[in-house]
Amino acid sequence: MPKSKRSKLVSLTKVAKKTKEQKGAMIKDLQENADKWKYCWLFQVGAMRNTHLKTVRKLWKDTARIFFGRSAVMAKALGTTPEEEHRLGLNKLAKQIQGQVGVLFTDSEPDEVLEWFADFKQPDFARAGNIASRTVILPAGPVMRIHSDPPEPFPHNEEPQLRKLGLSTSMNKGVPTLHSPHKLCEKGKVLTGEQAQLLKLIGEKMVVFRVALLARWCAETGEVVQIEGQQLPEEETAGDAAEELDDGMEE
Incomplete structure (x- = not known):
């Protein structure tokens, strides 16, 4: 069976650099x-x-x-x-x-x-490595998408992703739910990749x-x-x- 081209690794040394002509x-x-x-x-x-x-x-x-x-x-x-x-x-x-x-x-x-x-x-x-400009705490209850108008809870099929990103959610009537408040990020601290992804999912623009x-x-x-x-x-x-x-x- 031939190797998949999609899994082929490309050395960074092979990435094209700016030529002398382009710089000129x-x-x-x-x-x-x-x-x-x-x-x-x-x-x-x-x-x-x-x-x-x-x-x-x-x-x-x-x-x-x-x-x-x-x-x-x-x-x-x-x-x-x-x-x-x-x-x-x-x-x-x-x-x-x-x-x-x-x-x-x-x-x-x-x-x-x-x-x-x-x-x-x-x-x-925000992206991973950015500094949180404010503290964000998700309240107990349904995990909400604040960018929706009006805000709406996440669908049931996204609950595994929320858990993977660090939320201790469970399903309540088909809705991903927090049983206690969750501090997503703290003002002045560096954001991790998981925190940045969660902020994007809920619609919180941090930068x-x-x-x-x-x-x-x-x-x-x-x-x-x-x-x-x-x-x-x-x-x-x-x-x-x-x-x-x-x-x-x-x-």
């Missing part, structure tokens, strides 16, 4: 945009979700260009020293490109950009995707302005990885 193309693209736009913003993302970041890109598609890729490549493109900087003053911004950050080029005035990103927040489900603007470069003056009070707490930026994203991606 990204550097060229970044530099061309640095020549085109009035401002370049450095931003950081909390509760990273590629879907939400792509939404930001689409909403700014006609008035900005967003890059969220390898920090070393982006920093090299802009130049981290006065001798290497692509335009006057860009080295001050490039030196800050570390970790999961991105850059946004736009002609929109600073007040408009700051106001828009301050308002853009998207609640989402908020948001974009923090860290600094702004102005093409006219070459000055870099730091945006005070925007640095995100470490717990908001840890644990979630993002794919490389720029406005030139295919849909």
Whole structure:
């Protein structure tokens, strides 16, 4: 009997890496945009979700260009020293490109950009490794899906999964039921995979995707302005990885 292809293991060493040509193309693209736009913003993302970041890109598609890729490549493109900087003053911004950050080029005035990103927040489900933002206790009685309107109990066929994820449930008139309150998670503590899955099943959104603007470069003056009070707490930026994203991606 032939081996199933579905069970075939693929070594991580065989995963395709960015080629020298692709990196060169990204550097060229970044530099061309640095020549085109009035401002370049450095931003950081909390509760990273590629879907939400792509939404930001689409909403700014006609008035900005967003890059969220390898920090070393982006920093090299802009130049981290006065001798290497692509335009006057860009080295001050490039030196800050570390970790999961991105850059946004736009002609929109600073007040408009700051106001828009301050308002853009998207609640989402936490993942394993995120920090619980609040304590969640499931009361005794039927285990409810709070995202339903009105809330409804879980169906009988999902009771085995609830037990597998750590709930001491039993069937009561065909409904998965808790006989005593269950602390699902505690504020400030790291979520396990089981806790994150339970929070998603009941519909409890624990994190908020948001974009923090860290600094702004102005093409006219070459000055870099730091945006005070925007640095995100470490717990908001840890644990979630993002794919490389720029406005030139295919849909």
